[in-house]
Amino acid sequence: MTTELVGMHMSDGIVNAPVSLGFGVVAILGLAVCVARARRDLDDRTAPLAGLVAAFVFAVQMLNFPVLPGVSGHLLGGALTAILVGPxxxxxxxxxVLVLQALLFADGGLSALGTNITNMALIGTFVGFAVAVAMRPLARRSRAGLLLTAFVAAWVNTVVASMGFVVEYALGGQGLALGTVFGLMAGFHALIGIGEGIITALTVGAVAAVRPDLVYLLRGQRSELTLRTAAVR
Amino acid sequence: MSTATTNRRYAGFLGAFLLVALLLAGGASYLASSSPDGLDAVTQTGCSETDAGLQGQCIAQNAGEHPAAGSPFADYAVGGDEAFTGVAGVIGVIATLAVAGALFWLLRRRSGP
Structure with missing residues (x-):
């Protein structure tokens, strides 16, 4: 086994086969719901943007930043994508991104795709979006409010996604005391979440500065009402 | 503002977005920390790295060889050469854009008749 670990994500065998399979089912069901609901949020204008957001997340996930001596972190991207293109x-x-990383770059296991998708794509994105929606009035009020919303949503998405791993490890992992795994995961990801928050705030802030109309979180009901009025006329 | 101008501006915005992603994956990736990330650091807790592999007792010892370890781009290198990390990154950005862009284009609501 190689000790050179460039990146991220769980490898195969970190949790046992039944738990990996179980979360594979969770991931497939969750993504099926997302495919069904995504249609509503995709049109001629937003579809190309969404493709670019995925490519951007791939790029930024390569950029591991140091958080402690010998420990790094990287963007997960849940809050970032949810705020820009919806959950x-x-x-x-x-x-x-996770599927391509596993297939092309041997980053993150194949049987571990279910757990990795559950943690980073499903938990991270929906938790990050829930926080962003709760803070939406603040995000609409000012630029500082939007940046703070992006930062907090991203920090929470990182920490809660890491707790997904702790649950999976509790169900089907071995090698280290559960309390230690919990403490280390929470501690490391509280720090990594700061980096995730900064990157998310910078990215959302940059898009909002030039095209606020493209930021999903800022659209919401108001633009729907406007569109409806325009259609009636 | 005419529709043509709007479309041109939007294309410019998307192009700038792609350029940033390509520069990050193709250039900034060389500056990335090579330390294990938070999750890997936890799974390696209790082990030390030696030439013979991981010594001690840790979660990572349960990990198997990656089925795609033989991929030409494994570990974000090209043929094992990390001097080409940027090339692997650019390929990854284009592959992600192709797959995600195609899926989202197929899923989109068709506008108008």
Missing amino acids: YVGALCVAI
């Missing part, structure tokens, strides 16, 4: 399309963006 259903966003979860698909992250899932596509």
Whole structure:
């Protein structure tokens, strides 16, 4: 086994086969719902943007940043994609990145795809989006509010996604005391979440500066009402 | 503002977005930390790395060889050469854009008749 670990994500065998399979089913069901609901959020304008958001997440996931001596972190991308293109399309963006990383770059196991998709694409994206929606009034009020919303949503998405691993490890892993795994995962990801928050705030802030109309979180009901009025006329 | 101008501006925005992704994956990736990430650091806790592999007791010892370890782009290198990490990154960005872009284009609501 190679000790050179460039990246990220669980490898095969970290949790046992039944648990890997179980979360494979969870991931497939979750992504099926996302495919069904994503249609509503995709049109001629947003579909190309969503493809680019996925490519952007792939690029930024390569950029491991140091958080402690000997420990690094990288973007997961849940809150970032959810804020820009919505949670259903966003979860698909992250899932596509994870599948390509596993198939092309041997990063993250194949039997571990279910757990990795559950943690980073499903939990991370929907938790990040829930936080962003809760803070949406603040995000609409000012630029600082939007940046703070992006930062907090991203920090929470990182920490909660890492707790997904702790649950999977509790169900089907071995080698280290569960309490230690919990403490280390929470501690490391509280730090990694700061990096995730900064990257997410910078990215959302940059898009909002030039094209606020493209930021999914800022659209919501108001633009739907406007569209409806225009259609009636 | 005419539709043509709007479309041109939107294409410009998308092009700039792609350029940033390509520069990050193709250039900035060389600056990335090579330390294990948070999850890998946890799974390696209790082990030390030696030439013979991981010594001690840790979660990572349960990990198997990756089925795609023989992929030409394994570990974001090209044929095992990490001097080409940027090339692997650019290929990854284009592959992701192709797969995600195609899926989202197929799923989209068709506009108008």
